[in-house]
Amino acid sequence: MPTLIRQPNSGERQPPPLTFSTSLFRQISPALYLQRHLLNNPPTRPNGRNPSQCRDFTLTTNSLSHAHGSAVVRSGDTAVVCGIRGEILTIAPGDDPSRFESYNGSPTSAIHACGSRGAGGASWGGLVVPNVELSTGCSKKYPLGPPGGLAQTLSDQLHELVNVTKLVSLDSLRIYDGDNDTTSKMKIKGYWSLYIDVLCISLDGNILDAAWYAIVAALKSSKLPFASWNQIEERVFCDPSRYHPISLRQSLPFTTTFALVPVPASAGGEVGEVALLLNDPDSYEEDEACEILTILSTTDLGTAQGDFSQLSLGKLRTRVEKIEKRGGWKLGISQIEDCTQLAASKAARYIHTLAKEQLTPM
C-alpha cells in the first residue's frame, strides 16, 4: 500500500517521518488527506474524479408495480428509490377549491393561503407532498428512528423545489363532474394529491441531486387513472382502463450541488485559504467541506435531438431558479458563474438519460 509520509513543513532538525497506510492516514487526519490530494496540480480527488467531474448515474423508471410512477437513481454509491402514489382529495360541498388553484400565495410557503396551520398541529401541506426517508439502514452515520435533522431539511428543500419550479401543472390534477372533455368550466369535485416518497437505499453524499432527479423522472413516467365524479354514489371513481400522464413543464429544472473545501494557497505571499469547488461531493468530501452550494437551473437545449454531449454548452441559455449556499465564508461570488456552466452540462446529461429511459419504457 502506498505510504503517504506526513512531513512537518519546517523545523531545524528533520524529525523521523511518520508513515501510515493510506486508509489509516485518511482516518487519522481526513482534512489533511483531502488537502494533499487537492494541492497537487491538476488537483485530484480521493475518489479519482477531477474537481469539476460529477459521478455517472443510472436511471430506471417504472419498476414498482403498486406505484403510479417510480424511478431508481444510482449516482456512484448514492442510491435512491422514488415512488409516486396519487390519492383522491374530495372537495367538501361547502369548501372553496380555489386555494388549490395556484402554487399558494407567498412564494415558498409550504402551506396554502387559508388555514395554513391546524390549531396546534404542524403545517398541513399542498397537493404535492414529497418526503425523504433516511432511516432505511442506508448509512452508518444515520441512526434508525424518526426523521432527524437531515431528513427533515431534505423534505423541506424538496417541497420548496416543487413549489419554486412549479413542475406539476395543477390543473392536470383537477377532477371534474362527469366527463370533462368539454373544457367548459365544469364543477370541480376533487383533486389528485400526489404522495412522492423518496427512500434512500444507500447514502454516500449529495442525496439532494439524486432525490430531485428521481422525483422529476418518476413524475415524467407516472400515469394516473382517469377519475370522475359519480352522481349516484356521490363519490369519485377511477376508470381502470384509461390512464393519462401528469402534464409537467417542458424545460425541466435540475439541481447541481458543489462542496467547497478550504485549501491553503499562498496567493500573493499571504498564506490565505482558497476554496476549491468540488462537483457532486461524496460523503467524505461533504464532511470535510466548509460550504455547500446548490444551484437549481433550467437549460433549454432547444429541440436539438441527437447526442447532447457534444453540444457546446456555452451558447445555451441557462436560467437560474434557486441558489442556496450555506456555511463558510470562502466562496467568491464570481465562482458561482462557472458553477452554472457545470450545472448546464449536468442538465444536458440528465435530459439525455431521461429521454433514453422514456424511449424504452418497461
Place this chain on the structure above:
Amino acid sequence: MAAKAPDRRRNNPPSHGTTPPVFLSSASSGAVKPKQSSRPPNEIRKIFLRTGLISSVTGSSFLEIAPLKLSISVLGPRPLPRTSSTPFAAQAILTTEVKFAPFASTVRRGYVRDSSERDLGSRLYQALVGAIRRELYPKSRIEVVVTILDSEDEGDDVNTVYMEEGKTTVETKFWDAGRSERALGVVLAGCITAASAALADAGIEMFDLVSGGVATSFVDEVGLKGKGVGDAVSNKLYVRDPAIAPPEGKVPLATCVLGYMAARDEISELWISGKVGTKNGTAEMDELVDEAIAAARSARGVLNEAAKERVQFIVDKTGTTEPLKEESTDVQMTG
C-alpha cells in the same frame, strides 16, 4: 388516509385527508381473472439475489421474487449506545427492523410501523438469532434493516367496485381467509433468505445460513362442503412458495412459513396459520412442514450461489495487481 394528526417531522398531506383511488369497472367486463401461475406446485419461483450493493454499510443484499423486491442492510458489530443501561453484554445483541415502503403495497402504508411490520420483525429476529455466532462479538449490537420496496398485491381486488345497472356492489372476489398470511409468509421467507445473505456479506460468523420456505395446503372447493373441521380430507394439494391467487377451484387450508438451516437440518423459526386437522396426530402438520422444508432447501441453493458470487468477484479482483477501483454494480430491477 384519514385526516389523522399531522406528523411534526414530515411534510403532511392536505388537511381534510385523501382516500385511495377506487376503481369502477363496468359489470360487463366481469372481474378480471388473476392470471394463473403455470408453474408446478412443488417448484418455487425464480429468486434474484445479489449482495454487496451498498458500500457504506457492513453488509447488504437485494432480493427479488417476481413482484416482491426488498433491500436489506446489515450494520456490523457496532458499539452499544453509550448511555444504554444494559449490563455487560457477553454476546452481540441482534436487532431487526422490517418496514414496507409507502408505495410497496396497494394500500399506501404510512411511515410509522404498523402491527404486521412489527410482527415480521420479531419473526425475522427468531429466525436469525440462533444462527449467528454472537459470542464472538461481545459488547456490540448487530442491526438488520429490511426495506420492502414492492410486495405481493395482497389487497388488489379489495378496492374494485362492480357497477351493475345502476347498483354498485363492492364484491371482493378473491379475498379468502389465508390470503394475507400467504402474502406475509412469502415476504417473511424472502426476508430470512436475504438477511442471511447480507449477514454472510457482512463477514459475520454464522453457524449456518438460514433460508426461508413457505408452503400452503389447498383442498377442492366442492369437497369442503358438509365436512366438519378436522375430518380427514383426502385430496390435499401442497403448493410451495404459493402465489397470491389460489389454484383453480381450490380453497386454501393452512400456510406454513419456516426459517431452515439446511446443513444442520434445524428449524429456527416456524409459523403455521389456518386449519390443520389433528385426527391422526400430527401427520397432516408434518406433511405441510416437510413441504415448507423442501421449499427452503431449494431456496438454500440460490442463497449459497449468491453468497459465493460476491466473494468470487472479490477474489478475482484482488487476484489482479492494480489497486481495485470498485466500479458501481448497478441494480437491474426487472419490471
Place this chain on the structure above:
Amino acid sequence: MSSLVVPGQPLGSASAYIPGPGVHIFNGQIIASLVGQVVTTTPPSSSSSSSTNTTTTTTPTPTISVQKPILSTTATEEPNATLLPEVSSTVLCRITRINTRQATASIFSVNDHICGDEFQGVIRVQDVRLTEVDKVKIFNSFRPGDIVRARVISLGDQSNYYLSTAGNELGVIMADSEMGDQMYPINWREMKSTRTGVVEERKVAKPF
C-alpha cells in the same frame, strides 16, 4: 485456488485439524462459519512446544481456517472489516475527553485495520506508563485530539474498553499544539511545535 465454502459446510473431522478463525466445531465436525477460502496451515514440522502435547506422533495437526477476502481498495476504506477490539490487540485511538483520573478515547483502528465504527476506550491514570505510576498527571500525558497507540488490557464495562499506554512503543504518535500546529516528538515526554517551537508535555510513543 481452493473453492469457496459457505457457513455450515463441513470441512473435516475435529480430530484431524485444529480450528482456526472462521470455523467452529459441531458434533465432531469442523464447520465453516464464513463465506470464503479454506486455508490449512501446517505448523513447522520441527517439534515446536505446541506439537508436543498432541498425542499423534505422525505429522503435526494442521490448523484450518476460512478467510473472507476483504475488499481493500484505496478508494473506499474496508467496509467489511467486522473488527472488534480484543484483549491485547494494539489499537489507534483519538483522545476525546480528559480528567484527573482517566482519559477517554475513541478507537478507530484495530491491528492496523480500520474498524467500521468507533468504539469508546478509557486510559486510566494508573495505566499510562510503567514507571512512577503515582506521579502521573493525565493533563501532561494526553490532550483531546491526540492520536494515541494503545493496547487493550480488558473488555472493561458495558460502554468502555480499558486501554493502556504502558510501554515504549505505546503513547501519543501525533498531536497538535495549543495553537493548533502539528508537533513532532523530541523525547519520550515532550513534543515540539513545528511552527512556533513551543514544547508541550505528552506521553510520547517511540517513533521508530
Place this chain on the structure above:
Amino acid sequence: MASSPLAPEISLNPLPQADGSCQYTCPTSRTTILTSVNGPLEVRPKDELPSHATIEVIVKPGIGVAGVRETRLSSLIHSTLQSLILTNHHPRTLIQIVAQIVQAEDHTSLPLLLTPLLNCTILSLLIAGIPMRTVGWSVHLAVVQGAKGIKGVEGQVFKLEGGGDDGMETEESEEVVVRNPNSEILSRAKSSHTLTFSKEGDILLIESLECSQGSGGESADGQGWDISDFLKLAEEGKRICCEEGVEIIREALADRKVF
C-alpha cells in the same frame, strides 16, 4: 433609536435570565423575533465534540408546533453561525440559541423569517459574549416587475443599474428591487434573495429563489433569472450589509456602558 425608517427596532437583553437576548423588529416586513443565547453550558454526552463547542439552534414558530420548515430554518442558521463562532474556545460545551418568532405576516415563508432571525441571533451572540471570529448582517432583497403602486418606506425601493434616484415614480415594466419587503410585496415579486455578508465582505449565506405565481406546468417554463443579474444584486447586498448593517450593530451596542 431607529435613525432611518429602514433601521430595525432593537432592544438588547429584554430577558434578564438569559446570557444574551435581543428583540428585533423589522419595520418594513413587520416581523418580530425574540432570541435568547445561553452558553457555554454542559452538553449531553451524545452531542459532545472533543475539541469544539456544540451549537444548538431551536426555532420556535409563531403558531403551532415546530415542523419541518422550522428545522430547516434552524439548520440554515446553524451552518451560518458555525462559520462565525470560534467553537474551539470552549470545547465539549453547548452554546444554545432559542429563537421565538413573535409576530410575522406569514409564519411559514422562509425568506420573510430568515433575515430577521439571523440578525437577531448575531446581536444576542454579541451581547452574550460568545467568542466570534467576525460579525455578519443579513438583508432580504425582492425583485419586483412593474413596480407601480409599491408604497415603500423612503430608500426601500431602488433600481439596480444606476441605483439612481430612489424616488417613488417607477415605470410600469421596469424591474425594481425592494429591501426587506412585506408579505404583500413579496407575493408580487419575481424573485427573493436573502444574502448574509460578514463585516469583511465575505459571503456567508445565499438563499435566492424564484417566487413568481402561477398554476405550474407549461405556464412556468419561462421563469428563472440570469446569473449576471444575481451578481449585480449580490454587490448591492454586500454594500448594504457591510456598511449599514455594521453601523446598526455599533449603534445598538454603543449605548450600553461597558466597564
Place this chain on the structure above:
Amino acid sequence: MSLDALEIILPGDALPQLSPLLTQQPDQPQDTKPRSLRLGPGLTLSPSTPSTPILPYRYGTLNLTTHTKRPTASILSTPRHYHPSPNDPVLVTLLRTTAEQFMVQLTPYTPPAIIPFENYIINNAGTTASARKSRPNLPIGATIYARVSVVHKHLEAVELSVPGPDYGEVISQKNTSSTPSGQKTKKESQSSSSAAAGGTTGAASLANRSEVTPYILTTSQPMTKLLLAEDTLGKPLLSAVASKVPFEMIVGKNGRVWIDAATQKEVVKVVRCFKEFDEAEAWNDDDGGLVRGREIVGRVCGR
C-alpha cells in the same frame, strides 16, 4: 483611529493601536528584547490572517496598559456569564466530597469545579488538607471562599485553591462562639466594608446576638465588578448602605455575595438594597448609581 477608550471594538476588527507594540520599535536600541505584548481576555492570535495578527473575539472597549514593564491588551466587556480566569476570588458551595477533592458549584448549569485537598491550606503553617485528620469536615452546601488556580479549556473541571487561613469555609463569626479547631472564619475580607464609612466599628459588636443567618445573594457581573471595586465604582452605593446599616460582606467574582449583619432585619435590608440596585441596572447610570443608590437606601432602610 484615536485611542479613545469608549470606542466599541467588534469581533474581527483590525487593531492598528497594537501594531506599534508588536513590531520592533525602530527607535529602540536593537539589542533590547522586543517587549512582548501579553493578550488578556477578549483577544486571540489569528495566525491564518497575517495582516491582522491579533483578533478581538468579543465586543467591548480596548484596554491597553503600556506603563507596566509588560504591556497587556484586553477587551473590556461585561458578559452576563462569569468566565473564570486565574486567581479570581470566588464564593462556591460544596456539592460533595470525593476521595481526593471537594466538588463545588462555581456557576449554575456548568460542570462542578474541584478543590483538590493538597490545594486546601488550613492554617498559617501551610499544612494542607490532604491528611485525613487535618481535613475539615465541611457539610454539604457549605460556602467556601477560594481562588481560581487552574483554568484550561481541555480540563473538564476548573481547579480552585484555598491559599490560606483568610479563605476556606465562611462561617458567620457571631453565633459560633468557639471556632472549630484550625478553621479560621472569614471575617475581614479585603472587600468587607463594614467599618468603611463611619458605621459602628468592627466585628466585636456583632458577636453577642441571637441566631442570625447570613445571606448569599446572586448578582449580575456588572454589579459584582462594582462591589469588588470598593473605593472606586462601588463607593457611592457601599458608603450609602454602610452609613445606615453596619454589615460585613464577601464578594465572589462568580457573581455571589455573602452578606452578614447584626440582626436578621439588617441583613435583609442590605440584601434588598443590593438587589434593587442591581435590578434597576443603576450601575449603568452616568453617575455610577450615586443618586439612585442613595434613593434606594433611603427607601429600604427608612430613617
